[in-house]
Amino acid sequence: MRTIMLIDMDYFFVACEEIKRPELKDRPTIVGADPKEGRGRGVVMTCNYVARKLGIHSAMPISSAYRMAPDAEFLPMDYPYYERKSNEVFGIIKDFSEKTEQVSIDEFFIDVSSKIDNNKEALLLAGKIKSRINSEARLPCSVGISDTKLVAKMACESAKPDGIKLVGKEESLNFIWQLPVGELYGVGAKTKERLEKMGYRTIGDLAKANIMLLMKEFDSFGIELHDLSNGIDPREVVENYEVKSISKEYTFDRDTSKDEEIIKSIRKLSADVGKEISDKRLSYRTVTVKLRYMDFIEHLHSRSIRPTGKSEEIEKTAVELYRENVEKNKKVRKIGVRVSGLQDYKNQKLLF
DNA sequence: TCTGGGGTCCTAGGACCC
DNA sequence: TCTGGGGTCCTAGGACCC
Numbered sequence: 594m595r596t597i598m599l600i601d602m603d604y605f606f607v608a609c610e611e612i613k614r615p616e617l618k619d620r621p622t623i624v625g626a627d628p629k630e631g632r633g634r635g636v637v638m639t640c641n642y643v644a645r646k647l648g649i650h651s652a653m654p655i656s657s658a659y660r661m662a663p664d665a666e667f668l669p670m671d672y673p674y675y676e677r678k679s680n681e682v683f684g685i686i687k688d689f690s691e692k693t694e695q696v697s698i699d700e701f702f703i704d705v706s707s708k709i710d711n712n713k714e715a716l717l718l719a720g721k722i723k724s725r726i727n728s729e730a731r732l733p734c735s736v737g738i739s740d741t742k743l744v745a746k747m748a749c750e751s752a753k754p755d756g757i758k759l760v761g762k763e764e765s766l767n768f769i770w771q772l773p774v775g776e777l778y779g780v781g782a783k784t785k786e787r788l789e790k791m792g793y794r795t796i797g798d799l800a801k802a803n804i805m806l807l808m809k810e811f812d813s814f815g816i817e818l819h820d821l822s823n824g825i826d827p828r829e830v831v832e833n834y835e836v837k838s839i840s841k842e843y844t845f846d847r848d849t850s851k852d853e854e855i856i857k858s859i860r861k862l863s864a865d866v867g868k869e870i871s872d873k874r875l876s877y878r879t880v881t882v883k884l885r886y887m888d889f890i891e892h893l894h895s896r897s898i899r900p901t902g903k904s905e906e907i908e909k910t911a912v913e914l915y916r917e918n919v920e921k922n923k924k925v926r927k928i929g930v931r932v933s934g935l936q937d938y939k940n941q942k943l944l945f
Numbered sequence: 946t947c948t949g950g951g952g953t954c955c956t957a958g959g960a961c962c963c
Numbered sequence: 964t965c966t967g968g969g970g971t972c973c974t975a976g977g978a979c980c981c
Binding site: 625626634635636637638652653654655656657660670672697698812813814836837838839840841842843844889927929931 | 946947948949950951952953954955956
């Protein structure tokens with residue numbers, strides 16, 4: 594029997610800030626875009642539970658949050674700091690098993706099958722991990738435990754905040770079947786809508802659906818939906834080492850069609866991406882420029898070149914792609930630069 | 946009311962090669 | 964009159980996750 598835990602940090606970015614300034618714990622605190630007196634264009638990344646009580650939540654436009662709580666503490670992202678805290682947490686987790694996986698900056702899987710014999714021991718171990726993260730990294734987290742990644746993840750959701758929830762193999766179907774279909778991992782807004790139109794409201798409805806019908810609507814994704822909704826999820830906990838792409842994006846304060854302004858941003862973004870490429874000693878093959886226009890329509894334009902680690906090539910290619918493709922009659926809202934086709938520069942050198 | 950930034954994976958058509 | 968088949972790479976778009 595497998596036992597997998599998902600450890601998910603509670604309101605991570607703000608919790609990190611609260612370490613530096615404990616007084617924030619009693620105040621609504623938001624990490625995200627600069628609200629600019631309500632004119633800011635970004636969103637809320639995370640907020641603490643004091644802010645949530647006021648109706649604020651992640652992904653909400655920062656201007657709405659500002660309107661709801663103008664006196665809240667609005668903090669900018671300090672990504673390098675959060676990354677350090679994330680690594681600290683991952684280091685603690687790795688003490689408990691060799692089978693670990695970082696899912697995102699604030700989520701980690703750990704397979705503890707070989708460390709425990711029963712549910713009681715699993716809960717005990719989860720408590721130990723949680724309290725070490727609490728005392729050493731000084732951060733709150735929640736833990737979901739089950740025999741699959743899928744159910745561990747969903748159990749964790751219901752454990753939040755600051756909780757531990759174990760869903761045994763026997764109860765796992767009952768547990769997920771009562772949940773709305775949109776809660777299934779991998780089902781987003783679009784798929785949810787299509788599923789509801791087909792008459793499936795809960796994950797249980799989906800589980801009992803005719804697989805042929807699902808395949809007709811979703812092709813191979815239909816099989817996946819059928820499996821997941823029936824608790825079938827053989828995915829292992831595996832640490833994923835290599836990065837596939839690196840990107841930087843920037844949203845203008847106001848939509849613009851000024852070439853100089855846009856190209857200036859492309860240069861800045863290219864330099865930032867280039868810095869990361871050289872810090873990580875990588876080479877890249879493909880440069881992509883992303884343009885989001887004022888109507889929110891997005892276009893990607895990419896070009897593959899000879900593998901290189903040179904920062905200047907990013908800028909040169911990105912500016913070319915922009916000039917060749919930009920739609921002159923529409924203002925640009927957001928610009929992005931991405932590189933992919935990454936390889937260790939060391940290995941790459943052998944090719945020349 | 947207005948809608949970020951950083952990622953991953955999948956699909957599909959066309960080019961190109963054998 | 965009918966115009967291969969398979970594999971891989973490139974580009975673009977879309978859905979999803981945190």
